[in-house]
Amino acid sequence: MTLIVLYFLTLAVFLGLDFLGLSFLVKPVFERDIGTLLLDRFRILPAFAFYAFFIAVLLYFVSWPALKSESDLGRVFLNAALLGAVGYGTYEFTNLATLKDWTxxxxxxxxxxxxxxxxxxxxxxxxxxxxxxQLT
Incomplete structure (x- = not known):
């Protein structure tokens, strides 16, 4: 039960924050540089696949071990941030290396x-x- 709570709570936070971040931080930059390549509406299946998989990986490498070992929250943030840097960095640096208008x-x-x-x-x-x- 704890794993289910952890997964869906992390997913809910991730989705909520990503909606805000994509809308107000990332999208304006991408529209400025590659606006003609962007879809009017995102494709739900690839988005769902990414979110479901990334949260599962985040839990596997960071969150679940932190719950088991009672790691401090600073370590949780740092380890997750490093995983985010690897995931997002792989995408971004690959695009920068291979795509003409990537900035x-x-x-x-x-x-x-x-x-x-x-x-x-x-x-x-x-x-x-x-x-x-603790409440249950």
Missing amino acids: ARMVVTDIVWGITLSGVSALVGVWGTRIIA
Whole structure:
């Protein structure tokens, strides 16, 4: 039960924050640099696949071990931020290396966002799950 709470709490935080971040931080930068390549509406299946998989990986490498070992929340944030840097950095640096109109501004914006989003989501997920576990 704890794993289910952790997964869905982390997912909810990640989705909520990513909606805000994509809308107000990332999208304006990407529209400025590659606006003609962007879809009017995102594709739900690939988005769902990414979110479901990324949260599962975040839990596997960061959140679940943190709950088991009672790691401090600073370590949870740091480990999740590093995983976010790897995930978002792989995407961004690959695009910068291979795509004509990709810009350094896009790379920095998205990597910083991925670091923040991953760190905060894992931190809140672990913190909230600990609180729920104490209440039950």
